Amino acid sequence: MKKNPWKTSLTAIVLGTMLVQGGMTAWAADAGSAVTSAPTVNYGLTNDIRAAIKSVAVTPTASGSQLAVTVRLYNGGTTQNRVPEHELRLQTTSGVSYTLKPSAGNKETLQPKEIGELVYMTSIDSKEIGQVSQLSFVNVDIYSYPKVETTLLTMPTASVWYGGTGTAALQNLGNLAWGQSFTIPGVNSGLTYSTVEASMQDTATGRVAVVTVLASNPGEGRETVPAFRMDAQSEVKNYEGKRSEAESVTLEAGEKKYLHYAIPVENGVTLTNLVVLSTDSFAPKGEGQGPATTLATGKLAISWPKADQEKSTAVPYTIGQPIAFDPLTKVVDKQTQVSLMELHLHENPGEGYQTAVAKFKLTNTSSAPIATPNFQSELVSSQGVTYQGARQSNVTTMLNPGLSYVVSYAYVVPQTEAGTSFSMKLLDAAAAAPYTTTIAALQTDVQKEGTDSTISLYPFDLVFKDVTVSTQTTPQLTYSYKFRLDLGITQKENVVVDNNFSKLRFEIVDSAGRVVGSKDAAFTGANKLISGVQTIDASNITTDQVSYPYTVNVYETIETPNGTSKRLVKVIKG
Template sequence: MKKRPWKTSITAIMLGAMIVQGGTAAWAAEPPAAVVAAPSVNYGLTNDIRAAVKSVSETPTATGSQVAVTVRLYNGGTTLNRVPEHEFRVQTASGISYTLKPSASNKASLQPKEIAELVYFAAIDSKEIGKIEGISFVNVDLYTYPKVETTLLSMPTNQVWYGGIGSAALESITNVQWGGAFIIPGVNSGLTYAPVEASIQNTQTGRVAVVTVLVNNSGAGRETVPAFRIDAQSETKNYEGKRTETAPVVVSPGENTLIHYAIPVENGVTLANLVVLSTETFVPKEGGQPTELATAKVGINWPVDGSPAAAAYSIGQPIPFNAAAKSISKFMQASLMELHLHENPGEGYKTAVAKFKLTNTSTTPVVTPPFLSELTNKQGVTYQGTRQTNVTNLMNPGLSYVVSYSYIIPQSEDSESFTLKILDGQTAAPYTQTIAALTTEPQKETTDAPISMYPFDLKINDISTSMQTTAQLTYTYKLRMDLSITQQEDVVVDNNFSKLRFEIVDPAGRVVGAKDATFAGPNKLVSGVQTMDVSNFSSEQFSYPFTINVYETIETPNGTAKRLLKTIK
């Protein structure tokens, strides 16, 4: 039987859209056009069943080659139709034909309007197969002598994946630049994809390249993200990736979502490309373990900098989060209210402190987002933030809460601006993804201005130290303070909020007295004059005059982080 191209008609066009992917889907406010490969041609296998090539691969193995083909069938009839009995063969440029085995999962019949995929595979102990030019369904009548073979359908193969490493190996597939939108040729889906972030992350098991992909559904119905994987390649080696989402990812019409791929790599490797591969499973009829078959569809250059672009940011403005991020409620408004960088006398390092105001704009309680944060200087050096230890779990509507992060930074750091990244550490755990990136400058302190400890403004009008001795020759220090404290409205402050620490330091640099004070609770600091007892120390530690260091302290899982607010002599 000769090959029968599908007739050009309105019906054929509609059915063709169902069986073979095509079209462009938007994934951003002003998306680039998706790179689309030439659509596969549909052919008639029977009067009602149409066939199209999904994928063809010929990849080298240790002893030869493995050949795999996936064909998509569509029953355009109104009744159940059986797939005709057949052998499945591939034809090479040299005229040799190879018979492939069908997967045990291949369907023998199709319901009306049903789409099914048939998988065929063969491991051949030869490295001289050559180029594949066509495939065919052949009916073999074994009950005649000599046997009679009838070709039911022959189809050309326009795109074959031959494996390999490097740019030359990717010439036979669709290639896109980093950040460009694409569809996956041959995959029955209207979803559009775009890589939005790539980073090398260190884990307890080694280095991993983590790639975040934005998925957009511009169609009219819900779609499940099909099975595919993303590998990374250096100039000499391939590294296999795996999607971190184990449950099916369903995308509603008009929705964007993010999926993630983790690719274990070696230390010091320089990556050159990413490769998107469609995956199928071949199940041997004679038993044995299923085999995953992967066919490269799209090549993407590995970016020089895979981080999302950082937006210029002014302190106090709402933070623009990635709209596709699921870890931040749409009713959650977040603003960076403070970013201070300070010396730590006697500690040998600097401390940066960032304070975020989180506001619940809904009418019901919402979960406090457990995001992570990083500071990166212009040279690309990154400092991981540590979140305060205790944070309220639920945020009530109409109120704001303050969450603080501290960063330990070397004394040599002199950058005047940083990129602040807010990271989701749960969706693709144990890996992170950037959900907001901001460029901002640490705030500079003014000598006469009130000290900002959002939501408080603190002014130390006067402070002095007095000392008393006991019969046991110990000394009790007292601080007399005149403070002015103002607080922003509708911002919740509880025992989780940072504290003030007063340290009395003698001329030798020894701390001879220390006391923490809170902004919440029965003994909280208030405006006006107040006296505070400080710790007792033995007589041999006494010396004069004293210096008073005033710190803001934040309790973190790594210990107490201190921000020097003022030094009074």
Template sequence: MRNKPWKTGLAAIVLGTMIIQGAIPVLADGVGSAAAVVSAPSVNYGLTNDIRAAIKSVAVTPTANGSQISATVRLYNGGESVNRVPEHELRVRTTSGIVYTLKPSVSNKAALQPHEIGELVYMADIDSKEITQIDQLSFVNVDLYSYPKKETTLLAMPTTSVWYGTGASAPQVPDTMNWGQAFTIPGVNSGLVYTPVDVTMQNTSTGRAAVVTVLAENPGTGREIVPDFRLDAQSEQKSYVGTRTETGSVALEAGEKKYIHFAIPVENSVTPSKLLVVSTDNFVAAAGSQPVVLATGKAAIAWPVSTGSGVAAPAYTIGTPIAFDNLTTVIDKKTQVSLMELTLHENPGEGYKTAVAKFKLTNTSDVPTATPAFLSQLSNAQGVTYQGTRQTNVTSMMNPGLSYVVSYSFIVPQSETGTSFALKLLDGQSVAPFTTTIAALQTNVQEDSTDDVISMYPFDLKFNSITVGSITTPQLTYTYKFTLDLDITQKENIVVDNNFSKLRFEIVDNAGRVVGSKDAALTGDNKLVSGKQTLDASNIASDQMSSPFTVNVYEVIDTPSGTAKRLLKTVKS
């Protein structure tokens, strides 16, 4: 009997970097291949002179009427020609000596090409809940044409690992790995190494789900396809079935790393205690029938421990390039993103505060590139998270050597008094409708300027004076205009267009009523300029005049959820 090479997935437990829930998952470097993989030797057996066999999975799971027994066996043809799979029945034996014959899937291969690997799937529904532990799986040839019929055992293999479900009475459960440990999937024909790097609880219109990010790495020398498996979540009371969000196959070239993601719907207020790595196989009972998915638990991963102190993120210096996950496809490698402003302001009369984050996006390449479309979240020290809203209109392309400004607004309650926040930038495309973190940073909100110059990046504004006047109409009502004297300075190589935020001037009388307002742009044909100019605030009229007046100057940003306002200055006229 010839010994042929046999490629198989091996159980592996590798101590990796511990990642706390909510932390930035920038782990593309230094994970997987950098760790020493400890693995157990694979066990395979000779079925014929050329074909070797190994057990991929065996499972006994409860059904409504009894139990379902399933098994998947992997065969390898080490010969130099086509070899038929010998005629056989697949049988399992319990520790009490009872033998069950499983039915083959109609999709099972009848022959293997030279050096081909094939998987044979078997299943049987047994109307009994008294099935004890499985200790052996065997190929048995049955000669029905002899009398009495002749049975020949072609191969018997011990079953050292059997999946019995997640119930408390299960006689065998997988070992639980720590969060952040790298692993391969036992019994699966793949050398890919996986590391869980991030998990978040997210709410969408379809409900609540745990979204798990796993780093997949190919340490081998050839191209590999991520095999069929999923991550389920388990709480103290029940299990929740997950789904891989990537559609179609995911391929990794030699040495390549990619993220794969799993969405696991869970009930409100449920916090899972562990994750289950579950391999899946399809059993087809008859031609044209729908396949039955056979799920086998392979390993367990402890749920990450939360510190309870909010989001972990590195300290950030305003104006410096943000460090993104090396594997993200949202941000082009030649695009730099910097946070230029983070401000938190009262909105008089609105009942809430508004935080505004203003980003500078710079195209450092020599060709036009698409403007990145990332999402954002702001979290305070207690872990309370606010969703950001991007300004309504953003240029679609960025020319080389130039910077563009994009603003995000966050509506926060009046009770929010924090001055330090964690800002997470998110990928909202790869796993839609869910999100994954591509960068995180910790920074303080900027205090209002105490001098005469106000920063409205990329502009610096200095209001020298604002005076309010009134006009009496023939209907004996008053309309208002105001004259302002200001200096405007703009940073170089920063593109601002009609999408940029505007200034809003609100005239407030001594009774606190807004009696006139005017929006003014810093871009376009009728933009504000340095020097003196007069603006007409005729959109509001009053039948009485009450002076003196106060002028509130706001920066206003149009967002899909409405207009976000940032109070810049209050001037007594």
């Protein structure tokens, strides 16, 4: 049968039912001009059915090689058409021919204007396959003797994926820089993609590279993201990835969504590339043939980002200003305004570490109650060291309109950390669960404390006018303690404080450095702290000796899932 090439880029009148979309567009590294691959060519299999190659892969196995092919068919006629009986054969440049087995899911007929994909695969106990040159549809009449073979169509293979490791596996793939926009060659989709974030995350089962990809639909109709995955490569090994989204992802015209890929890797590995692979399912025919197999074909290689590209760039931030979140995030409602109000770093005497405390103000700007956003946070030092934040244990579930609420995060930081400038990352823990993705990144400095007498615990400003400690003797000849506290408290308006808010802890330290008494005091409840003179009874703490003078350490305490976090806010000498 005569070959009838039909370039899709020249057939504008059938764009809605094209068999294969146009070629992949990449951007030149040294200029902004577009580099376009050769258009995909379609061939006539019958008068109405056209064929094009989606993918051809030669992949090493433990005992030899796996040959896999996917061919796309399009019925351009006005009636249902049967796919002609055939064998699919793969030929190499050395003249060797391999017959591939069809998948049980291959279509036998096509409705008018329908597109169908035929999947073929076979395993060969040889690693000497050579270079693939063409594919052929061959009709075999087994009822004739000798049997009669008729070649229905032969298609040259312009692009073949030779799986393996290192640069050799990438020779026939388009190579992109990190962040460049791409489409997937040979895949019937107009969606475009770009890599936006990569991070290494530790889990209970090991280290995982998490890659976020932005999918965009520039077309005029709804599209579903086709099946593809992302693998990672080092110089000597491949690491298979898996998409975190279990359900299919659909994009309306003009819509953008994130895709997330988790790639388990080894500790200490240095990755060099990401590989974009289209995937197809091959189901063996007949009973007892085993489960379906996923066939993956490399399409593009993307350079693994440099250290300064892996994580979202932190933008300069001024304490108290509304935070600009990723516009695609689902974590923070558009009607919720979030601001970082405090970031303090303090050493805790006797604890062996420092504590950083961040306080966020969450404001409901709408006219109805909305759910409290649940984001995670990390502090990243100027040297790239990351400290995970622990969110306070209890947080109100709903935000009422016109009001602000405070949520605190505590970070345990080693005493050797001397930096004062940090990147604050806010994270989504749901989109790619159990992994996290960045929804905002801020560059800010830790705050210096106010005057000697004023302490800021947003939304409170505290002025310690006088603190004295007295002892009293019990009938058992032991001593207990009372604090006489003259305190000034000012609270910001329209900021709600409930029993989840942090507390003050007063610790009495004797001249030998021993903690001989302590008492927690809350900002809410029947015995809350007030402006003016008040007495705090620490009679639940007793000692059998008195040692003057006393020092009172005043801490802010926050209850977190990891325990009580303390931040030293003031030291009062007796």
